[in-house]
Amino acid sequence: TQLLEQSPQFLSIQEGENLTVYCNSSSVFSSLQWYRQEPGEGPVLLVTVVTGGEVKKLKRLTFQFGDARKDSSLHITAAQPGDTGLYLCAGALDSWGKLQFGAGTQVVVTP
Amino acid sequence: GAVVSQHPSRVICKSGTSVKIECRSLDFQATTMFWYRQFPKKSLMLMATSNEGSKATYEQGVEKDKFLINHASLTLSTLTVTSAHPEDSSFYICSARGVGRYEQYFGPGTRLTVT
Numbered sequence: 001t002q003l004l005e006q007s008p009q010f011l012s013i014q015e016g017e018n019l020t021v022y023c024n025s026s027s028v029f030s031s032l033q034w035y036r037q038e039p040g041e042g043p044v045l046l047v048t049v050v051t052g053g054e055v056k057k058l059k060r061l062t063f064q065f066g067d068a069r070k071d072s073s074l075h076i077t078a079a080q081p082g083d084t085g086l087y088l089c090a091g092a093l094d095s096w097g098k099l100q101f102g103a104g105t106q107v108v109v110t111p
Numbered sequence: 112g113a114v115v116s117q118h119p120s121r122v123i124c125k126s127g128t129s130v131k132i133e134c135r136s137l138d139f140q141a142t143t144m145f146w147y148r149q150f151p152k153k154s155l156m157l158m159a160t161s162n163e164g165s166k167a168t169y170e171q172g173v174e175k176d177k178f179l180i181n182h183a184s185l186t187l188s189t190l191t192v193t194s195a196h197p198e199d200s201s202f203y204i205c206s207a208r209g210v211g212r213y214e215q216y217f218g219p220g221t222r223l224t225v226t
Contacts, residue, residue, distance in 0.1 A: 030213075031213045033213075033214060035217070040202075040222070041219055041220060042117075042204050042206075042217035042219045042220045043155070043217045044217070045214055045215075045216060048213055048214050050213065090215075092213060098157055099145075099215060101154045101155050101157075103153075103154045104153070104154045106152070
């Protein structure tokens with residue numbers, strides 16, 4: 001069983017639509033990171049959240065860390081084909097520990 | 112900033128041979144580097160954590176004698192797959208974490224194919 005439950009596993013939407021990806025756990029994380037990965041490449045860091053209730057925006061992407069630091073969400077507004085990729089959430093149980101990865105959400109945005 | 116490189120990007124080797132993969136942090140010092148393995152359409156599986164100048168810590172089920180990790184400097188870690196077999200074929204990705212930082216920055220990955 002994975003420590004971080006990520007949902008949905010797969011999301012296919014049309015350009016211009018909105019989408020939300022969720023990451024949930026029963027554990028408290030000291031920090032949580034979101035990555036996007038394209039086929040044949042390594043994950044690229046999008047954001048790090050460390051404070052409960054924190055909201056960070058990166059252009060059309062909005063990241064939220066739950067108040068209890070057990071869950072997080074990624075919301076994309078007006079998705080574009082360039083947003084296509086595998087989105088991974090990863091949390092650290094302690095500040096300098098290893099990352100626990102979610103199973104990933106494959107997002108496909110069609111023109 | 113925070114660029115991590117891996118070399119080679121692709122390697123094909125014959126069964127029984129050994130393959131070395133290098134991971135370098137190009138513009139920062141990495142006290143800790145991590146090695147992951149990724150199967151098609153799956154998430155990353157941590158293999159081991161290496162701290163500069165000390166022995167790597169392997170995850171349960173990962174054979175330390177098969178996957179040799181060396182972290183000789185603050186910018187370089189190597190993973191050697193010894194006596195490779197077809198089941199070792201996979202996408203291997205390293206990441207590096209800088210001094211006092213939470214984030215891990217990933218390399219571009221190495222596609223290993225064992226024939």
